[in-house]
Amino acid sequence: MYQPKQHSPDMSETDFQVIADIAHQDAGLVFTPEKASLVRSRINRRLRKLGIKRFSDYIAFITSQQGEGERKSMIYSLTTNISSFFREPHHFDLFANKVFPKLLSNARNGGRVRIWSAGCSSGQEPYSIAMTMHSIAPDLSNLDVKVLATDIDADVLEIAKTGFYHPSEIENISAGYQKEYFSPSTNGTQKGYLIDQRIRGLISFRELNLLHDWPMNGLFDAIFCRNVVIYFDESTQLRLWPRFEKATAPGGWLFVGHSERLSEKLGTSFQNVGPTTYRLPN
Incomplete structure (x- = not known):
């Protein structure tokens, strides 16, 4: 009919x-x-x-x-929830080769390490961070190293918390990482892959609107806020970047998206140290 x-x-x-x-x-x-x-x-x-x-x-x-x-x-x-594992890989190369080794040394000497994935969407970014760290230091669970992953969208956070992904979503991950950190699984009628608990256990997912108060205690050694503020107007961006500076530890790092830049109007202490990469002085 x-x-x-x-x-x-x-x-x-x-x-x-x-x-x-x-x-x-x-x-x-x-x-x-x-x-x-x-x-x-x-x-x-x-x-x-x-x-x-x-x-x-x-x-x-x-x-x-x-x-x-x-x-x-x-x-x-x-909101636009587009994410993928190890997106903008130069950030993860720098994090693995230069940023995390020093943070790991601090953690092995009894210090704390905190990483923030701001605007984490369905979790690929914080899981990529955690896998990078764990591949370098398999004993992370014995150290005070944590990743905070936040997003405004409570629905995508529920997806992120499961750690379950469709086969097409992990295609760009190296074979070594797939073998080490993913196992075949099902979610209802869906077939896919589940991220290992060793990785999931490093991350805390929280709902957070970046325009509201940030209730976190302590400073972050590295902040990933990538392809988030691009959706804000300039006045909102100018208010946010100084807040990220206040949340970053001395010598801490800020990674932004490929089309994002910190404006010279800001007057923050962040120094451009590489493509879409900024750092505070010690």
Whole structure:
């Protein structure tokens, strides 16, 4: 039987602007009118899930007290969660060859080492960090070395916590790492690979909006915040980088995304020491 094509609800310019304003206010995300079709597509999924027919009704809901939870779900749907293992490999080469050996020496002398993956998405970045460290020091569980992995999206954090990945997601990982750190597994009806508990045990996953307070105690020896602030406007970026400086230990490292740079307007003490790599003086 012929089924007429169902048309998606229309989103007016006013609807778009309200959604864009909320995304900017709550999460620092920037959506220009050129992104209206993207926003419409992603929010349509929320309308279908909730059984809401019109954008205006959806906006009335998310701006009400009853819609606070959905407002967060809307932000999740608008964030871009693209990640892969060992993305931008030059960072991991530098981390393995120059950064971590000194941190490991400190840990073996009774010190603490803390790494932060800010905007960790579905976990590939923090797991890549942990595998890099463990390949150098298999006795990490006996040392005070931890990775904090945070993201604004609670849904992708749940995926990250499982440590379960589709075969296509681990294709770019070396055969040695695959053999050492992954084992065939299933998640419901899905077949894939599970990351070893030795790696999962090094990481703590936490929900965190970078625009809000950061409740962490202590400073970080290295921070990976890559391909995150690119989605923020300049004023938000200018507020964030100094906060990262305050969270970084003397001599600590900051790794950013391939299209991100620390503006000279900042006046921070971070020094550019390589491609998309910064460091604080000791």
